[in-house]
Amino acid sequence: MNPSPQSAQIALSMLTPGFADPVHDTQTVFRTLLDALSRPGKVGTIDNVLPASRSDARNNLPHARADLAAFAALLALCDYSTPVWLSQPDAVLGSALRFHTGAPLVDEPQEAAFAYVHDASTLPPLTSFAPGAPETPEQSVTLLVRVDSLTQGAPITLRGPGIEDTHTIAPSGLPARFWRERAELAPLFPCGIDCYLVCGDTLIGLPRTTRVELN
Structure with missing residues (x-):
């Protein structure tokens, strides 16, 4: 694992504020993230844990380009042992993650425990990420992808653990190949x-156990 050169130093002058109450806010966000994965397709909301961007602007504080839900999730999940890959260079987000979590940034998606894709059109093939090994499947990447909307795209049917029968979602902004590439990973379970x-401040969880049908 090679730390990214862009993360060599923390730029304190470009530091986005993190959680106001790190212990309580981390627990709150983690519960939301866990619920989203255990109930695939349910829209979860993360709020009241980070300064609003307008407040940051009034105080001349830079704001990480990541949507609030993505930034909060990374703050809650990452630590010094979890390499992070960003699909687009972001000095503000990188500095905030290193300062608040200690997580190193890496240059290659294969090296990442967590990956954030701010522009879904730049998402590399899913085979670029680590899927874990049969003996250690937990050592796979957790991928966060920013989309244009969670409700205004073509309907997609979900089945699997955590879903009583079926659940329909309609995200927009993902490349069409995302669903095909995801299905091709299913035999690796x-x-x-x-x-x-x-x-924004909302998210949907798609665990590896969820099967998808395009309507």
């Missing part, structure tokens, strides 16, 4: 990729 689709 228990290996695979857990994914969150994020939009």
Whole structure:
């Protein structure tokens, strides 16, 4: 694992504020993330844990480009032992993650425990990420992808654990190949990729156990 050169130093002058109450806010966000993965397709909301961007602007504080839900999720999940890959260079987000969590940034998606894709059109093939090994399937990437909307795209039917029968979602902004590439990973179970689709302060969990049918 090679730390990214862009993360060599923390730029304190470009530091986005993190959680006001790190212990309580981390627990709150983690519960939301866990619920989203255990109930695939349910829209979860993360609020009241980070300064609003307008407040940051009034105080001349830079704001990480990541949507609120993505930034909060990374703050809650990452630590010094979880390498992070960002699909687009972001000095503000990188500095905030390193300062608040200690997580190193890496240059290659294969090296990441967590990956954030701010522009879904730049999402690399899912085979670029680590799916874990049969003996250690938990050592796979958790992927966070920002989408245009969670409700205004073509309907997609979900089946699997955590869903009583079926559940329909309608995210927009993902490349069409995402669903095909995800289905191609299914035979690797228990290996695979857990994914969150994020939009603003909301998110949807897509664990590796969820099967998808395009309507």
